[in-house]
Amino acid sequence: MTDRSAGDEVRADGGESRPGNAGHDEWLDALADGDGYALVCPDGHGSLPPRRVCPDCGSTALSREPLPETGTVETFSVVHVPSPEFADDAPYVSAIAEFGPVRLTGVLRGVEPELDAVAVGRSVGAGVEERATDGKPLVVFRPVADDA
Ligand SMILES: [Zn+2]
Structure with missing residues (x-):
């Protein structure tokens, strides 16, 4: 015991x-x-x-x-009904951002998870953060100043 x-x-x-x-x-x-x-x-x-x-x-x-240090949001969606591994993360913003020659898929943090809080063409940086649900590493985008 x-x-x-x-x-x-x-x-x-x-x-x-x-x-x-x-x-x-x-x-x-x-x-x-x-x-x-x-x-x-x-x-x-x-x-x-x-x-x-x-x-x-x-x-x-x-x-x-x-x-590149910054990428550009190409498309995104606000996820309210997540798959189980994202249960504690919802609602969250799933986004695809173009970084030079590649597109990365990740979670956009630092914005409200609402449709009008994110703009296609927004400049973001990419990093790795933990998924809230289980702590697994995740590609995360965060907005950066557009005039940078
Ligand atoms: Zn080729």
């Missing part, structure tokens, strides 16, 4: 090490450190890990290029 919790330590690896997902986790870590990057092929098509092949032209000669 008393020592039951001894074996319940949270695993250091977070319990998720699915093959093929490592590239994305590594990319999230880089983004969290302010070193976010895109994979860019010789033709300038951008993609994100864990891709190994350009989704546009099939090139495997992908190089890492730093993401």
Whole structure:
């Protein structure tokens, strides 16, 4: 009874090490450190890990290029009825923002989760924050001054 919790330590690896997902986790870590990057092929098509092949032209000669400091909101939606892993986050703003050659999908924080609180074309920075529901890392956008 008393020592039951001894074996319940949270695993250091977070319990998720699915093959093929490592590239994305590594990319999230880089983004969290302010070193976010895109994979860019010789033709300038951008993609994100864990891709190994350009989704546009099939090139495997992908190089890492730093993401711009700010991106632009392309589309967004206010989520009131979330999937279970976002239960404690709702309502929230799910957004897609263009950062140079790539589009990132994330949660836009720092605004009211209302349709008229967000504008397409808004400048945002990208980082990594914890999901309220379970603390898992998440791509998060925050508005930045448009005149920056
Ligand atoms: Zn390409």
